[in-house]
Amino acid sequence: MRCSALLFFILSILWSPVLATAQTKVCAPAVLSAITIAEETAGYSIDITYPVLCSPNANRIIRDHVTRSLSVFKMEFPEHDLTEYRHKHQMMTDAAVWTAAQGLLASVKLQVMIFTGGAHPNNWPETWVFDMTDGHVLELSDIFTNERDALIAIEPMVREVLMASLGEMYNSDMLDSGTTPTSANYEAFILNDEGIAFFFAPYQAAPYAAGQQIVTIPYERLAEFLTPEIAARVQ
Secondary structure: OHHHHHHHHHHHHHHHHHHHHHHOOOOOOOEEEEEEEEEEOOOEEEEEEEEEEOOHHHHHHHHHHHHHHHHHHHHHOOOOOOOOOOOOEEEEEEEEEEEEOOOOEEEEEEEEEEEOOOOOOEEEEEEEEEEOOOOEEOOHHHHEOOHHHHHHHHHHHHHHHHHHHHHHHOOHHHHHHHHOOOOOOOOOEEEOOOEEEEEEOOOOOOOHHHOOEEEEEEHHHHHHHEOHHHHHHHO
16 A cells, blocks of 8 residues: 555656646647638628637637627618718728737737728727637736736826827826726737737827827736736746
């Protein structure tokens, strides 16, 4: 019995690195291809691109979101045929993907543009951060031990960057409102090798003419707020 117990103990030590590796196994490469949806009708122009990742679960999440969004867009003005408004309604997306933590994390950003009349199109970012061990989505609450405290610390960092970069486009009311530490203001984010990048759509933190704003906060500046799991991966 003692020999068996000793043998089991030795084997458990020898196999522990193998088991740990298996538990954190990720698919690769992260991006396999892309899907494009292109349609032209009398009243619509659709040009959507989104990535195909190596994770089936991540792909399902992205695909379902895109198809729902496209359905909503088509149903908003189903009879549009240029009779009343002489321009086609448009929906377009561009996609970008970042990996971090040696491929354990993959972030996807869709830049959505929709035009249904008016002075200019509306555009905004939609993002996901995927844990590539199983393809589930990481929210801010999964990244920070206390999301509220983290956002309170992030707010002045973001404002400092944007106040310096916006120049004549700086609008204090828009910046204050668009960077208040709420989950909604910071919901568009990705993780890359540098840190956490937050995206602010036109009109959120600055006038439309200023375009989309992006602020990256290095991980070391957020170290006290990161969960142990995220800290172990990115630092």
